[in-house]
Amino acid sequence: MKPVFDNAGIAQRFAACPADWYATPNDWQTRNDAYVRVSCQLFAEAAGKALDEAGLTAAEIDTVVTVSSTGIATPTIEARQMHGAGFRDTVRRVPVFGLGCAGGATGLSLAARLAAADPGSTVMVVVIELCTLAFQYEETSKSNVVASALFGDGAAAAIVSTADGDALGEFEHTGEHTWPETLDIMGWRVDGNGLGVIFDRSIPAFVKKQMHSATQGFLDNHDLSFDDIDGFAFHPGGAKVLDALEEVFALDQGVLNTERGVLHDYGNMSAPTVMFVLSRALQAGQGGRRLISALGPGFTASYATFIS
Numbered sequence: 001m002k003p004v005f006d007n008a009g010i011a012q013r014f015a016a017c018p019a020d021w022y023a024t025p026n027d028w029q030t031r032n033d034a035y036v037r038v039s040c041q042l043f044a045e046a047a048g049k050a051l052d053e054a055g056l057t058a059a060e061i062d063t064v065v066t067v068s069s070t071g072i073a074t075p076t077i078e079a080r081q082m083h084g085a086g087f088r089d090t091v092r093r094v095p096v097f098g099l100g101c102a103g104g105a106t107g108l109s110l111a112a113r114l115a116a117a118d119p120g121s122t123v124m125v126v127v128i129e130l131c132t133l134a135f136q137y138e139e140t141s142k143s144n145v146v147a148s149a150l151f152g153d154g155a156a157a158a159i160v161s162t163a164d165g166d167a168l169g170e171f172e173h174t175g176e177h178t179w180p181e182t183l184d185i186m187g188w189r190v191d192g193n194g195l196g197v198i199f200d201r202s203i204p205a206f207v208k209k210q211m212h213s214a215t216q217g218f219l220d221n222h223d224l225s226f227d228d229i230d231g232f233a234f235h236p237g238g239a240k241v242l243d244a245l246e247e248v249f250a251l252d253q254g255v256l257n258t259e260r261g262v263l264h265d266y267g268n269m270s271a272p273t274v275m276f277v278l279s280r281a282l283q284a285g286q287g288g289r290r291l292i293s294a295l296g297p298g299f300t301a302s303y304a305t306f307i308s
Contacts, residue, residue, distance in 0.1 A: 009239035009260060013152030013267035016130045023137060028194035031133045035071025036080075039128045042155035043081050047126055050157035056122070058086035061159070063114055065094045065125040067107040067271055069188075070133060070195070072097075077128065100186060101235055102296025103127055103271030104156065108278075109174035109304045111160040122161040129154065129270035134188075134195045146199055150238050152267035156275035168282050169308030172289070173222040177214040182206075182299035203237065203295070207244040211301065215249075215293065218303045230288025232256065233281055233306070235274040236263040237295060258284070271296075282308060 015022070016038040026034075043066070051058060064087065066078045073080070076095040083089075094114070099106050104127050111125040131151035160171065185203065188195045200206075219225060226249070236242055236259040246256060262276045269276070274294045281290065292304040 009263055010150070010152075010267045011264050013132075014154060015132045016153045017132070022132065022135050025138070026193070028192065031194045032071050035130050035133055036073050036077070038130055038153075039068065039071065039073065039077045039155075040080055042128050043077050043126055044085060046128070046155040046157035047081075047085060047124060050124065050126075050159050054159045056159065058082075059088055060122055061087060061091055061124045062118070062121040063092040063094060063111075063123040065096060065107055065111050065114070065123060067096045067099060067103040067125065067127040068129060069098055069100050069103060069271065070128075070130045078126065098297065099271060099300075099302075100296035101237060101268070101270045101273070102294045102298070102300055102302040103129070104274040105235065105292050105294035105302035105304060106176070106296075107271065108158060108160070108171070108275070108292065109302065111158070112171035112174060112304070115160045115162045118162070120163050122159060122163055124157060124159050126157040127155060127272045127275060129272055131268075131270050134197055136193055136196060146201070150268045151197075152269050154266055154269035154272045154276070156272040156279070158275060169306050172305040172307055173218075173224075174304045175218045175221060176300055176302050177217065178298045178300040179210060179214075183297075185297075185299040186295075187297040204240040204244040206299070207241060207295070208248050211245065212248045214301050215291075215303070218301075222305070224305070228289060229291045229305075231281065231286050231290045232259075233274055233278040233290050233292040234259050235294030236260065236277065237268055239263065241295075258286075278306070 064078045078093050107125045107127050111123040115121050115123045130153045132153050185200045187198045234245055242256050258281050259277050287308045290306045294302050
């Protein structure tokens with residue numbers, strides 16, 4: 001097991017619960033109670049930070065998109081938080097479940113499309129994943145060991161608007177590609193303890209074989225080529241996945257240093273991770289047309305181009 005952790009390229013991760021919580025058996029109710037409690041806290045923190053950075057109040061948000069696949073909450077997380085946080089009674093709620101690691105890229109794309117469909121509107125997207133709550137210490141399968149080495153917890157939020165005002169950039173195009181007969185590559189299985197991870201070891205090989213043509217198809221659909229792309233914001237699913245992306249797109253060493261840096265500092269937080277990558281790239285002043293992409297259950301590649 002130790003080499004799996006040593007080769008993960010991860011220095012630290014953040015977890016929803018104290019270490020001793022993971023060393024005791026937890027049933028589904030206990031895990032999900034922790035999910036709801038911590039997700040509400042992270043929603044408030046991430047949404048508040050995004051509003052502060054945008055110079056907006058919660059009352060100015062027209063739609064809230066909440067993306068999360070690591071627990072179940074009905075009423076949903078944004079419903080539990082909206083009134084205490086100052087959102088209007090009339091705010092539109094769009095909770096999204098089941099996208100897994102693709103949820104950050106797809107959530108941003110959905111927010112961009114919703115804002116474009118209602119000119120002058122402002123959409124907040126909040127992405128929360130508590131991957132560590134699925135850890136089962138008695139489970140010794142390869143998937144559980146690999147997941148234990150890779151995944152951490154985190155949240156991110158962004159505001160996408162078609163109202164007048166300053167912005168960090170503009171979403172240009174969005175799209176997805178779902179491969180047939182790939183349902184068993186990634187996802188959840190449900191048992192008496194809750195959600196158990198499905199994480200096929202073939203993902204890096206799949207990326208090498210399939211990712212270039214799917215990405216080429218997305219670009220072709222929007223009259224773009226790889227020469228039109230100035231940079232990337234890939235979901236860093238793991239060190240081997242990043243190696244595969246570098247190989248399949250013939251990228252020079254260092255091109256994906258931002259992705260590797262986020263993986264090193266936070267681990268794979270599932271859906272929010274690509275938003276951390278995009279944020280870090282923007283903070284570093286990396287402008288131009290950026291291709292955002294993430295892979296998730298389906299098996300699906302989610303895409304967007306972002307110009308800054």
